[in-house]
Amino acid sequence: MKEAIQTLLTSDKMAHAFEYLKQDEAHTIDQQIELVQISSFSPFEEKRAIRFKELLTEAGLDPVMDEVHNVYAHIHGTGNGPTLYVSAHLDTVFPPETPLPVKREGTKIYAPGIGDDTRGLAEILTLARAIKESGLKPVGDIIIGGNVGEEGLGDLRGMRHFFSKNADKVDGFISVDGAGCLICHGGTGSHRYEVTFRGPGGHSFGAFGLVNPIFAMGRAISYISELRTPREPKTTFSVGVVNGGTSINAIAYECSMLVDIRSNGLKELEELDAKLQECIKRAVEDENNRWETERSYEESKDSFDHNGRITVDVKQIGNRPAGSQPKDCEIVSAAAAAFEACNETVEYESAGSTDANIPISLGIPAICIGGGGKGGACHSVDEWYDSKDAYKGSQRVLAAIFALVGLDGVSEPLLSRRKK
Incomplete structure (x- = not known):
């Protein structure tokens, strides 16, 4: 050669x-x-x-x-x-x-x-x-x-x-x-997601007790931060951008985060993706279970057209193959x-x-x-x-x-x- x-x-x-x-x-x-x-x-x-x-x-x-x-x-x-x-x-x-x-x-x-x-x-x-x-x-x-x-x-x-x-x-x-x-x-493969949490929203004092999308997102970020990944092949995760809320004295009706996960190995990337999805699902369930949503909804149903629970939309915005x-x-x-x-x-x-x-x-x-x-x-x-x-x-x-x-x-x- x-x-x-x-x-x-x-x-x-x-x-x-x-x-x-x-x-x-x-x-x-x-x-x-x-x-x-x-x-x-x-x-x-x-x-x-x-x-x-x-x-x-x-x-x-x-x-x-x-x-x-x-x-x-x-x-x-x-x-x-x-x-x-x-x-x-x-x-x-x-x-x-x-x-x-x-x-x-x-x-x-x-x-x-x-x-x-x-x-x-x-x-x-x-x-x-x-x-x-x-x-x-x-x-x-x-x-x-x-x-x-x-x-x-x-x-x-x-x-x-x-x-x-x-x-x-x-x-x-x-x-x-x-x-x-x-x-x-x-x-290096990567999966990227825009994750949007939604809820009824309301006054921070008057509607206290409603589920809070920002709390749900905070739970998800906390759970994600505790994930463990292999050093080889190098595998990483990050929450890079968070958005949402309308006022300091309002329970948000919507918030979102951008998540990036990467790996030099296809198998490891897929495994990390599954763990990420579980963190998001767990966060929604825990937030919904934390508050007395039925009572809160009954008290505020005249003001909010919502079922009183957190929902989440996970949208993939990037998929680079490893x-x-x-x-x-x-x-x-x-x-x-x-x-x-x-x-x-x-x-x-x-x-x-x-x-x-x-x-x-x-x-x-x-x-x-x-x-x-x-x-x-x-x-x-x-x-x-x-x-x-x-x-x-x-x-x-x-x-x-x-x-x-x-x-x-x-x-x-x-x-x-x-x-x-």
Whole structure:
């Protein structure tokens, strides 16, 4: 494998592409800054998607935009190799009203979303130009673009949509996400819920004795906090947002909480989910049993149209599948060897919550890799990206792509075709 990659990297066309990426870096940074100033909070990515599509067209490709605003283009090979899908995500975590100022200090750029994943998008564009300008002809096919719905409650909808229609056409997937020299080769699964508790509501003094949705939610949070989870595979839970109530002197008629549970193991995630549901059910039963609901209802039935009991609505708002691949599997080994041939020290992450979750869960080889440079304060308005030698990240991603799909007349693909 190392010998094959070395042959690839020393070819004239790849050397030309590497030099192009270096010379194109200033242009790449300009596009990174342009894109980061286009608000793209999930699920409102359309404006950025339209501009990204225009930039892919300017790079010499013929991109399409699908129904959910994924943007991608095909780079056709000889027809004798695998199909590799390479994408960065278009969305950010910042709501539309968030100011998006850009500040530059030397090679350091400050802006919300500048690294995650605007750097990935800019890198996709420079890779497209390098392939076109250097005349690189893959053996297999490359699908290259940007996708929606990776962040927050986007629930990987871009990847779900794409693979629901194209799973049988893809042999491997690379997500270019953020900075650094990282290879993540597993998927952390997550279930997310909006849990709404409802009751009759009333005056805190005059209707005292009625069941209280906020008490029920408090009980549920307390029960959840006492859950125990395994360290391996890492399994976690959190109540991240609580809402409800109308006044300090009112018994609430409604309140809600947002719950996030995660695990690197599918079995452990399902087991934790069952425990979570039991905590919610128990909380409702205990609150209803705590108060003399029949007496309270009789005393207040003229004022409240309600059965006098707590009800709960558990709505799933996120479901990211878990999945794993061995560290020495084909796609990880080939990408790592390409990185090392570019004199990079590879960092591995066994699992993460990324666009790669979807293909991994479908049995499609997939990884998430960093796009070079350095970054910090991710998901905050103080996010920064240091572009010093960032072109080296573009070079190693290009090396990984062509190691996997092969370069016509130079190297054979290291990624196998899947049996479909």
